[in-house]
Amino acid sequence: MKKLTTLAVFLLLCTVTFAQQAIWGGQSPTSPEIHDDNTVTFRLRAPKAVKVQLVGDFLSTRKVSPNGKADIDIPIIVDLKEGNDGVWEYTTDIPLKPELYSYSFLVDGLKMTDPSNVYLIRDVSSLTNVFIIGGERADLYKVNKVSHGTVSSRWYYSPSLKIDRRMTVYTPAGYENNGKKYPVLYLLHGMGGDEEAWISLGRTAQILDNLIAEGKAKPMIVVMPNGNVSQEAAPGESSLGLVAPNSQLPRTMEGSMEESFPDIVKFVDSNYRTIKSKSGRAIAGLSMGGFHAMHISKQYPDWFDYVGLFSAAIRPRDGVTSLVYDNQEGKLKVQFDKHPKLYWIAIGKSDFLYKLNEDYRKLLDEKGYPYTYYETDEGHIWKNWRIYLSEFVPQLFK
Amino acid sequence: MKKLTTLAVFLLLCTVTFAQQAIWGGQSPTSPEIHDDNTVTFRLRAPKAVKVQLVGDFLSTRKVSPNGKADIDIPIIVDLKEGNDGVWEYTTDIPLKPELYSYSFLVDGLKMTDPSNVYLIRDVSSLTNVFIIGGERADLYKVNKVSHGTVSSRWYYSPSLKIDRRMTVYTPAGYENNGKKYPVLYLLHGMGGDEEAWISLGRTAQILDNLIAEGKAKPMIVVMPNGNVSQEAAPGESSLGLVAPNSQLPRTMEGSMEESFPDIVKFVDSNYRTIKSKSGRAIAGLSMGGFHAMHISKQYPDWFDYVGLFSAAIRPRDGVTSLVYDNQEGKLKVQFDKHPKLYWIAIGKSDFLYKLNEDYRKLLDEKGYPYTYYETDEGHIWKNWRIYLSEFVPQLFK
Numbered sequence: 001m002k003k004l005t006t007l008a009v010f011l012l013l014c015t016v017t018f019a020q021q022a023i024w025g026g027q028s029p030t031s032p033e034i035h036d037d038n039t040v041t042f043r044l045r046a047p048k049a050v051k052v053q054l055v056g057d058f059l060s061t062r063k064v065s066p067n068g069k070a071d072i073d074i075p076i077i078v079d080l081k082e083g084n085d086g087v088w089e090y091t092t093d094i095p096l097k098p099e100l101y102s103y104s105f106l107v108d109g110l111k112m113t114d115p116s117n118v119y120l121i122r123d124v125s126s127l128t129n130v131f132i133i134g135g136e137r138a139d140l141y142k143v144n145k146v147s148h149g150t151v152s153s154r155w156y157y158s159p160s161l162k163i164d165r166r167m168t169v170y171t172p173a174g175y176e177n178n179g180k181k182y183p184v185l186y187l188l189h190g191m192g193g194d195e196e197a198w199i200s201l202g203r204t205a206q207i208l209d210n211l212i213a214e215g216k217a218k219p220m221i222v223v224m225p226n227g228n229v230s231q232e233a234a235p236g237e238s239s240l241g242l243v244a245p246n247s248q249l250p251r252t253m254e255g256s257m258e259e260s261f262p263d264i265v266k267f268v269d270s271n272y273r274t275i276k277s278k279s280g281r282a283i284a285g286l287s288m289g290g291f292h293a294m295h296i297s298k299q300y301p302d303w304f305d306y307v308g309l310f311s312a313a314i315r316p317r318d319g320v321t322s323l324v325y326d327n328q329e330g331k332l333k334v335q336f337d338k339h340p341k342l343y344w345i346a347i348g349k350s351d352f353l354y355k356l357n358e359d360y361r362k363l364l365d366e367k368g369y370p371y372t373y374y375e376t377d378e379g380h381i382w383k384n385w386r387i388y389l390s391e392f393v394p395q396l397f398k
Numbered sequence: 399m400k401k402l403t404t405l406a407v408f409l410l411l412c413t414v415t416f417a418q419q420a421i422w423g424g425q426s427p428t429s430p431e432i433h434d435d436n437t438v439t440f441r442l443r444a445p446k447a448v449k450v451q452l453v454g455d456f457l458s459t460r461k462v463s464p465n466g467k468a469d470i471d472i473p474i475i476v477d478l479k480e481g482n483d484g485v486w487e488y489t490t491d492i493p494l495k496p497e498l499y500s501y502s503f504l505v506d507g508l509k510m511t512d513p514s515n516v517y518l519i520r521d522v523s524s525l526t527n528v529f530i531i532g533g534e535r536a537d538l539y540k541v542n543k544v545s546h547g548t549v550s551s552r553w554y555y556s557p558s559l560k561i562d563r564r565m566t567v568y569t570p571a572g573y574e575n576n577g578k579k580y581p582v583l584y585l586l587h588g589m590g591g592d593e594e595a596w597i598s599l600g601r602t603a604q605i606l607d608n609l610i611a612e613g614k615a616k617p618m619i620v621v622m623p624n625g626n627v628s629q630e631a632a633p634g635e636s637s638l639g640l641v642a643p644n645s646q647l648p649r650t651m652e653g654s655m656e657e658s659f660p661d662i663v664k665f666v667d668s669n670y671r672t673i674k675s676k677s678g679r680a681i682a683g684l685s686m687g688g689f690h691a692m693h694i695s696k697q698y699p700d701w702f703d704y705v706g707l708f709s710a711a712i713r714p715r716d717g718v719t720s721l722v723y724d725n726q727e728g729k730l731k732v733q734f735d736k737h738p739k740l741y742w743i744a745i746g747k748s749d750f751l752y753k754l755n756e757d758y759r760k761l762l763d764e765k766g767y768p769y770t771y772y773e774t775d776e777g778h779i780w781k782n783w784r785i786y787l788s789e790f791v792p793q794l795f796k
Contacts, residue, residue, distance in 0.1 A: 030642075045508075046506075046508050047507070048506035048507055049506065049508070050446070107505065108444075108446040109445070110442075110443075110444050110446070110447070110505065110510075110513075111513060112505075112508075112510040112511070113511060115509060115510070117640075118520055118523055118525055118633065118634070118642070118643060119634050119640045120525070122516050126516075127511075127513075127516055127518070131640055132639065132640055134639075142639060143631075143634075143636055143637055143639070144637055145637045147562070148564070150550050150553070151550065151551045152549065152551075153548065153549045153550075154548045155546040155547075155548070155571070164543075164545070164546065177669070235516065236517050239540075239541050241530065241532075241540060242515075242517045242528070242529055242530055244514070244515075271574055271575070
């Protein structure tokens with residue numbers, strides 16, 4: 001066994017940066033530790049720290065009014081207690097409900113990730129640790145012992161935008177071998193997001209794998225394009241290099257995404273075995289992606305039988321002029337005269353876009369355009385978008 | 399513009415954990431900042447810290463002897479200086495050479511990632527920030543304005559191991575549309591690694607995209623399987639859930655990987671347009687993966703015309719019995735009697751496996767088996783494995 005031990009030790013040392021930790025640092029404590037009753041303990045070894053705190057989306061919230069404007073919910077910050085060996089610890093008061101949660105530590109005010117937990121998700125320019133409490137709907141977010149689809153990062157040329165662009169494509173288990181044609185869900189991210197957002201924060205591959213395996217959703221292709229027309233690809237994946245993500249990109253929500261969307265559909269229809277008709281296409285998105293889904297679906301009224309608006313931004317920005325946003329009522333009439341099979345609107349009660357969605361529903365009601373409405377607690381958060389995806393997908397292509 | 403501003407602000411707040419930072423935290427300083435002369439400044443806002451330090455694989459090293467055993471190179475740790483507003487700063491003394499580098503901060507002894515830099519790579523259970531100094535060979539590690547291949551996470555069933563397993567597959571630009579058959583490089587990771595290691599730490603997609611675009615490498619498929627037979631997939635991607643990575647996995651280097659390797663080749667040959675012959679197949683790996691490449695290529699002497707041993711572990715562990723490791727000299731004779739086109743051995747001068755590789759080269763010399771040898775500075779590190787990949791690939795399938 002000596003050789004293995006030597007090899008293993010040296011492999012641990014092989015990237016010099018880590019060698020420090022492996023030889024001289026203490027062992028990382030277990031964190032987070034999910035107990036049988038679903039309470040969770042967080043631990044951080046920080047012997048020299050004066051104060052260690054935890055922020056996380058499972059902690060209770062309080063209302064604040066930044067800049068004196070609308071109320072928003074901010075989670076309380078809890079203090080960890082220092083125990084033996086400089087390990088700070090906090091255990092939740094109550095069991096956590098099934099969900100994918102995120103958290104960070106604050107060490108003397110400095111936000112840091114948990115060095116014991118390698119699972120991080122990037123949301124725009126913030127990285128936070130994540131963990132999953134299983135059970136109920138959250139079991140859809142886990143990798144289970146079911147057949148798994150393929151997730152690909154695929155580049156395509158956009159003739160309208162004249163650049164190579166990157167998309168993420170989920171093809172269901174069996175796609176490569178059975179010769180069948182599949183329906184396609186186009187799934188769009190929000191502002192600051194990119195073609196990686198739905199697959200990482202949204203757990204799209206897990207939700208689809210699990211719903212399909214349970215027979216609750218039809219096998220389908222899910223195409224997750226990049227909705228920022230000025231971007232080739234997600235931060236770090238384009239020729240811009242490893243630059244800081246920028247949530248204020250040019251040419252956002254001014255019509256170009258909608259106008260260039262046929263490039264994406266044409267590429268997908270010519271590169272995958274798709275059902276090339278309205279009954280085989282769905283489009284949905286969150287926030288800015290919901291805005292895109294709404295405007296694209298009425299701009300191309302023969303293309304999508306299933307439309308999902310998740311916490312959608314509804315109205316174009318003031319001052320934006322684009323043919324895409326002209327004559328909304330006329331285009332909606334054309335779209336609904338063609339009887340889409342599902343027009344699904346979902347939003348959280350405390351979403352800052354609630355009122356705009358309410359106004360939009362009133363407009364649809366006045367016109368007698370049928371839609372399905374799904375309302376949840378809370379607001380403009382990924383927890384809700386995972387719920388909406390897992391509610392929307394089973395209704396498609398039936 | 400008001401609506402956009404409101405939307406943008408709220409989107410920044412949308413994941414509550416980050417809201418803390420966005421509203422009350424200061425802006426992150428720019429870090430790392432790569433200056434025109436390739437010196438680099440690192441910054442961290444930590445007003446309450448007593449000491450802030452930097453560890454990184456670009457810093458000079460000193461020799462240490464852990465446990466009184468062999469010397470290894472450990473980078474020195476440098477101190478940052480506190481400036482205005484609690485921002486600590488360090489600028490490298492000298493310009494850095496072109497390379498992909500990694501680093502972490504130590505805040506009062508606590509290792510943390512740089513909150514200004516979202517680019518992290520996981521190596522086994524350590525996450526460190528990365529940045530690239532462009533130029534020379536390091537331009538191969540960048541995403542450039544060239545045609546890009548597709549990177550897929552693909553699951554397959556292993557009849558030998560009786561589990562579903564995950565591999566990463568790179569298919570070159572154009573693969574999906576041209577109907578051509580392609581050669582395949584099987585590229586194997588080291589101990590503690592998984593099917594994600596070569597694509598993230600190894601920059602395989604970038605290296606292949608760039609070498610193919612420059613006409614320096616033939617377009618090829620690169621298959622990066624998981625070399626730990628007890629694992630379905632990388633940490634976080636299997637039904638084990640989001641558990642801590644384990645670098646000491648069962649059934650490692652005991653013959654099962656080599657014995658079950660035909661499952662992988664059969665899957666690839668029946669799922670991709672491959673050249674299904676020895677002249678269309680290469681196999682290479684780093685460390686444990688080099689060990690696998692050596693033993694697999696002699697176990698199946700008609701399969702691979704190109705073999706690459708990168709810092710390879712050569713000898714089986716003491717006490718391991720497997721038919722795979724029996725009769726090494728006899729099997730090598732069979733392999734070399736069939737004249738593989740390239741048998742390529744690469745290692746760094748200070749690699750702890752240098753002597754074992756030297757002994758192995760002596761054996762090959764004694765037998766008169768032709769091989770090509772490539773030696774670099776430094777040791778058992780990813781910097782070398784990226785170099786070896788970019789040297790090896792242009793020699794394949796000519």
